[in-house]
């Protein structure tokens with residue numbers, strides 16, 4: 001009896017899988033048909049065990065300020081487009097038509113391919129990157145490849161072939177009307193493989209206003225799903241996008257392949273190892289405030305003398 005109990009406990013602790021497909025931790029069960037959770041992704045692709053993996057926890061006081069990290073230029077982000085939105089079994093992915101590009105931010109020109117999101121359960125922690133240990137409810141990834149590449153397959157072969165823009169979401173008391181179209185369409189793609197067309201989508205409406213895009217973190221990492229290719233220049237913006245609780249919860253209406261609710265679609269944070277995380281030059285504001293304070297003090301000082 002004790003032996004049976006022992007082996008049962010051992011099996012449930014180890015959950016050895018024989019499935020060949022990757023999945024998130026929330027999908028791992030102890031059946032023999034179970035898929036491979038994040039700890040076993042290296043068996044799906046060896047790159048997942050690399051030294052420059054994503055996501056990471058960003059420890060803000062250990063980031064280095066860098067003046068090369070200037071503002072971004074967005075091309076056609078404000079142009080209304082038709083886009084195909086699909087439940088790919090791991091997330092909701094929106095394929096973008098050609099023409100949308102980014103440059104600036106110490107990057108050469110990259111073109112947008114698609115965006116997708118990562119989320120949690122019941123509006124709880126769901127982002128992939130974390131800031132000083134804090135996990136946000138959701139994260140948006142806009143995936144770009146270098147303008148000179150013709151496909152993602154080609155881009156993954158170069159260390160900086162891919163540029164992903166990452167944005168956090170934050171729960172807000174108000175509904176974000178800019179997301180109504182996208183969130184309403186989720187009803188049409190609840191099951192894996194389903195797709196729908198979004199009309200009149202504007203990328204600039206989904207991200208913070210330009211003046212709120214000057215503060216960001218930069219590091220070299222990987223795709224956060226297998227093959228985990230270490231070919232990504234990451235930009236993680238500090239300013240979050242507001243969404244109401246209802247809007248955040250809407251994403252869990254989607255189902256994984258196994259028809260279970262699509263929740264906790266994030267990879268746990270990976271080791272930073274020898275990498276440096278840079279931050280954009282937001283100290284300009286701090287410096288000018290210091291100057292202002294100094295001039296105020298000297299004014300006070302002068303008036304004291306009189």
Ligand SMILES: *[C@@H]1O[C@H](CO)[C@@H](O)[C@H](O)[C@H]1NC(C)=O
Nearest residue numbers: 066068069106107218219278
């Ligand atoms: C800026 O770009 C140059 C050229 O790609 C690179 O060598 C440098 O490391 C980048 N700086 C930062 C802070 O990423």
Ligand SMILES: *[C@@H]1O[C@H](CO)[C@@H](O)[C@H](O)[C@H]1NC(C)=O
Nearest residue numbers: 084085086095193194195196
């Ligand atoms: C979208 O769904 C239709 C069926 O509704 C299917 O014929 C088509 O291949 C799908 N497109 C993609 C890109 O998945």
Ligand SMILES: *[C@@H]1O[C@H](CO)[C@@H](O)[C@H](O)[C@H]1NC(C)=O
Nearest residue numbers: 176178204205206207208209
């Ligand atoms: C909605 O999009 C417009 C246009 O980009 C922007 O000015 C506004 O700040 C956005 N609203 C929210 C809540 O993000």
Ligand SMILES: *[C@@H]1O[C@H](CO)[C@@H](O)[C@H](O)[C@H]1NC(C)=O
Nearest residue numbers: 208209210211212239240241
């Ligand atoms: C910029 O972000 C702040 C704080 O998140 C917010 O209060 C403000 O409305 C944003 N500005 C614009 C123009 O969206």
Ligand SMILES: [Zn+2]
Nearest residue numbers: 116118141224
């Ligand atoms: Zn992602």
